[in-house]
Amino acid sequence: MTAIKEVVNWFGKKEALLLQVILAVQDADPQNHLSEEAVNEISREMNISRSRVYSTASFYSEISLKPRGIHIIRICTNAPCENANKASILAAIKQELGIKIGQTTADGLFSLESVNCLGACYMSPAIKIDDAVYGDLTPEAAVAIIRDLRKEYQDEQNA
Ligand code: FES
Numbered sequence: 001m002t003a004i005k006e007v008v009n010w011f012g013k014k015e016a017l018l019l020q021v022i023l024a025v026q027d028a029d030p031q032n033h034l035s036e037e038a039v040n041e042i043s044r045e046m047n048i049s050r051s052r053v054y055s056t057a058s059f060y061s062e063i064s065l066k067p068r069g070i071h072i073i074r075i076c077t078n079a080p081c082e083n084a085n086k087a088s089i090l091a092a093i094k095q096e097l098g099i100k101i102g103q104t105t106a107d108g109l110f111s112l113e114s115v116n117c118l119g120a121c122y123m124s125p126a127i128k129i130d131d132a133v134y135g136d137l138t139p140e141a142a143v144a145i146i147r148d149l150r151k152e153y154q155d156e157q158n159a
Contacts, residue, residue, distance in 0.1 A: 003028055004038060008045040015048055018056050022063060031067035032111070039065075061115065069104045069111035071149055073097075074128040078117045084124035092139030093127075096146050109153055110146070 007024045011017040021042060026034050034057050043050040057063045075081075075090050090101075097105050097112060104111040120126040123135025127142060134145060 002041065004041045005045055008042065013046050015046065015052075018042075018046065018048065018053065019060070021046065022053070022057055026063055030070075031108070032069065032072060033064040033067050035067075036065075061113070067104070067108075069109050070153070071110050071129055072113060073110055073146070074113045074115040074118065075101070076116070076118045076120075076124070076126050076128075077114045078121070080121040081117075081124040081126055086125040088139050089125050089127065089137050089142050092143050093146065096143045109150060 004025055007021055007028070011021050011024075022034060025038050025042065026032060029035065029038070039050055039053045039057070042048075043053050046053075054065075057065060073093065075093065076086065093112065094100060097110050099105055099110070099112055101112050101114050115128070118126050118128050118133055120128075120133045120135050123133075125137050126133055126135040127137060128134070129145065129149070134142070
């Protein structure tokens, strides 16, 4: 049984749970995205149209139809973070990674995305990396987090 078939079966093939299926399939993908093959398989296994799968996937900014990095960095661009010097955080991250919003580093380790609000306005400026939210950031702290993740990855590769 394929991994996608297992996910679909686990959710009981209910169309109402399509979003949860898509998120679970994306989470299991090493490139953090929903591939065309995955769309086709979800469509087939759930017996719903490909266009329905595509439209659901396209609606949510958390879901990507193109390959992304191992770590997804989301920077909040809403007013409270904007007013709390988000620009300097973004500039530091862009310089550290050498990419712009919407891009992935050449080593496939990081993707940089913008988001409207992380629900962490009380600790603006905030970013989210994968499932963790970091707030009250300085440019130095943001860069340190990224360097720690890179080191963690390199240590894993060398282990
Ligand atoms: S405005 Fe940035 S987390 Fe809400």
